[in-house]
Amino acid sequence: MRTLSGCDLRLHLLGDWLLVAGPGAPEEVELPAGPKHLIALLALNGRCARTQAAATLWPDCPDEVAAARLRAVLWRLRHRHAGVPPLLEIGDASLALTDDVAVDVHRFEASAELLIHDPGEREVPDDEAAAAVLDSSELLPGWYDDWVLAARERLRYLRLSALDALADRRRTQRRSHEALQAARAAISVEPLHESAHRTIVRTHLENGDIVEAVQHYEKFRAMLERELGFPPSELFRELVHPYLAGVTARRIARTR
Structure with a gap:
């Protein structure tokens, strides 16, 4: 068996489970x-008591059965997969991932x-952090x-x-395309997430795209009332109120 010890270890849990x-x-x-x-449990929860790990992984089993299954898993990692670099710190009472495992x-x-x-005032750009959040997949x-x-x-929240x-x-940085991209990504996670819709409308208004802003608001209002039976927040209504009458008047004028 080929030995991979001494190699970098990267564990991916966002998307399908993958260890490289x-x-x-x-x-x-x-x-x-x-x-x-x-x-995966240790990556998500950190150091864990052996009893807690066993109870979490096999919640429907008696304690002694769960403990035996945990011992079997640890034996398998130690012996059947001896070519795999050390992944765990195995103590008498607790378990943890080694520091060599980088977890996405x-x-x-x-x-x-x-x-x-x-606050966004650092000298180091935050583009790398933004990419990590924008490109994230479901756990x-x-x-x-x-x-x-x-x-x-x-993680979703x-x-x-x-x-x-x-x-x-x-x-606020006047990077409108990226603002809309982030807001739309939030909507893809939760379609009724009002703050993201509000950011889209505010961005359109600041760019002078009043019709786009009002149309987006009206679509959101209709969806919210259809799904939940109540209107957008007062904050959102106040944001678009000065523009609703003008857009409605122009629509009426075009139909005459």
Whole structure:
């Protein structure tokens, strides 16, 4: 068996599970379902007590059965996959990923937090963080474990918040195309996310595209009332109110 020890390790959980090793042209590391789930759990939750890991991965099993299954997974990683670089720190009471494993979720979280909390006054451009958030995929599609669903929803909300912050920052920087791109990405995650629709309308208004702004508002208003039965927020209504009458009057004039 070829040994991959000493190689860079990169774990991808955004999208399908993928572990690659090696610089340059990396090689995929193939593992069975049990080790994959354990590695994903530790990547998402950090250091974990062995009892907690076993109970989380096999919640319907008695404690002793879950503990035995965890021992089997660890044995498999140590012996059947001896050519795989060390992935875990295995202690008597706890488990963790080694520091050698770079996890895409961690990079995404750091990028999202930077966009949300940084005032945008740094000398270092935030384009790399923006790309990480814009290009992010859903966490482990097709996995329906409770701990995955909880993490997926947490990352979904974090991405929405980061896209909101990015769209607003790009709008204030007069980078209108990028502001609209970020807002539309947020809408693709949650079609009824009002703040993203509001950013689109505000950007169109600031660019003098009043008809585009009003049309977008009216489409959102109709969708919101159809899906949830209530109108946009007062803040959104006040934003477009000065322009609604003029656009409506022009439409009436064209029909005469």
